[in-house]
Amino acid sequence: MSEKKGLEGVVALESRISSIIGSQLTYCGYEIDDLAENAMFEEVVFLLWNDRLPNQSELDDFRDKLFGYMTLDPKIHSHFEAYSTDAVHPMTAIRTAVSYLAHFDELTEEMNEEANHEKAIKIQAQIASLVAAFARTRNGKEILNPKKEYSYAANFLYMLNGKEPNDIEVEAMNKALVLHADHELNASTFTARVCVATLSDVYSGVTAAIGALKGPLHGGANERVMAMLSEIDSVDAVEGYLQEKFDNKEKIMGMGHRVYKEGDPRAKYLRDMSEKLTEQRGEPELYEKSAKIAEIVEREKGLLPNVDFFSASVYHSLGIDHDLFTPIFTMSRMSGWLAHILEQYADNRLIRPRAEYVGQTGKKYEPIENR
Structure with missing residues (x-):
């Protein structure tokens, strides 16, 4: 197996x-x-x-x-x-x-x-x-x-x-x-x-x-993207922030996807809405920081934004708690x-996969006083 x-x-x-x-x-x-x-x-x-x-x-x-x-x-x-x-x-x-x-x-x-x-x-x-x-x-x-x-x-x-x-x-x-x-x-x-x-x-x-x-490996990524954006003081601080992350081999949330190797097709729509909403809310720097992160991570790591990345600034701009x-x-x-x-x-059938056993075999029960 x-x-x-x-x-x-x-x-x-x-x-x-x-x-x-x-x-x-x-x-x-x-x-x-x-x-x-x-x-x-x-x-x-x-x-x-x-x-x-x-x-x-x-x-x-x-x-x-x-x-x-x-x-x-x-x-x-x-x-x-x-x-x-x-x-x-x-x-x-x-x-x-x-x-x-x-x-x-x-x-x-x-x-x-x-x-x-x-x-x-x-x-x-x-x-x-x-x-x-x-x-x-x-x-x-x-x-x-x-x-x-x-x-x-x-x-x-x-x-x-x-x-x-x-x-x-x-x-x-x-x-x-x-x-x-x-x-x-x-x-x-x-x-x-x-x-x-x-x-x-x-x-x-x-x-x-x-x-x-x-x-957090499934649904929590955009919350962590927003935390990252909040930690970065300005657009000018993005490069230094990311370099520290790269040096420490830390994951940049919202970038890359396990399935999409050429980019998440959903991301561009939320990028567009992020730009419009942050401008409307009077916080255009949120979008600018996001765009700068995306640019640097693609250049340095070859990773593109997934759907979670720009959804963070979209939800924030809609007045939604992080x-x-x-x-x-x-x-x-x-x-x-x-x-x-x-x-x-x-069309139901019970989903019941198998597992390959990799533990020890041939063990024998010993009375508790002998263990």
């Missing part, structure tokens, strides 16, 4: 949801460039779950359903009050809250296709409300309900910040959600599929996925996890 550390390059299953071919990412056959430039996040969610884009009537119905489930049960609000302290990372809170949602859903244990699809809509709707409610609760602010006239992206920004977002902010949030929605068989998506392959329920699957995304960056990732990737869960259920 040959070892593939980290299962690198191993094809574990077939899927119609997304693909990475060379440096091109597609969702159900649509190139990410096409969707990032033209699609609403709601359309992308429908696409991932149904393998086609909705017509206007279907989109209107889907948006109505999402809006209808967005308002949280007040018991969930009080639940946040019990653990919304500085000691709890938001991903811990969101992981618990998503699992808690199952207690309010009469369909939780129903495993037919219609029930699972309905649960998917509920979870996708409520994850945005959960992130916003947690953020406002820990800051002592009133929890806000969504507005019907707003899109999913606009509603999240409104529920988080308590004011109407402008067009550039909504465009940036929508693009970020579209770009992070799915990414083939990444660690959290694989976790979700392994979980539901046992025929566990949808809530278990997405809770398991959140646990995997919480790790430790909420991974929960934002969760909001978007929830759509992909749910697509993969529904696909797993449709």
Whole structure:
């Protein structure tokens, strides 16, 4: 049995949801460039779950359903009050809250296709409300309900910040959600599929996925990018800062990608939004520092920015607390996890790989007095 550390390059299953071919990412056959430039996040969610884009009537119905489930049960609000302290990372809170949602859903244990699809809509709707409610609760602010006239992206920004977002902010949030929605068989998506392959329920699957995304090698990179930007005093200080990192053989977060060797196709859209938003916010130096880091790391190390790199300054400019960056990732990737869960259920087989044993053999039990 040959070892593939980290299962690198191993094809574990077939899927119609997304693909990475060379440096091109597609969702159900649509190139990410096409969707990032033209699609609403709601359309992308429908696409991932149904393998086609909705017509206007279907989109209107889907948006109505999402809006209808967005308002949280007040018991969930009080639940946040019990653990919304500085000691709890938001991903811990969101992981618990998503699992808690199952207690309010009469369909939780129903495993037919219609029930699972309905649960998917509920979870996708409520994850945005959960992130916003947690953020406002820990800051002592009133929890806000969504507005019907707003899109999913606009509603999240409104529920988080308590004011109407402008067009550039909504465009940036929508693009970020579209770009992070799915990414083939990444660690959290694989976790979700392994979980539901046992025929566990949808809530278990997405809770398991959140646990995997919480790790800094998967979902936490953009938070660490923002920490790096905060440590650098000015654009002029970038070169010296990076040289010290290079000398100490430290990793530069947000640069390079395990799959994309010729550059992450999603990064350019968030770079553009970063430039616009930092200018609007009166902090253009944030973008300038980011661009300088990208330039030097490419020159010195041959690495290009991935989707996490410029998303850091985008989220900061949208008024999002830095430790909420991974929960934002969760909001978007929830759509992909749910697509993969529904696909797993449709043609299920228990996922049960083997391990090559490398320990000692031939050992014999000895009585405890002889050990």
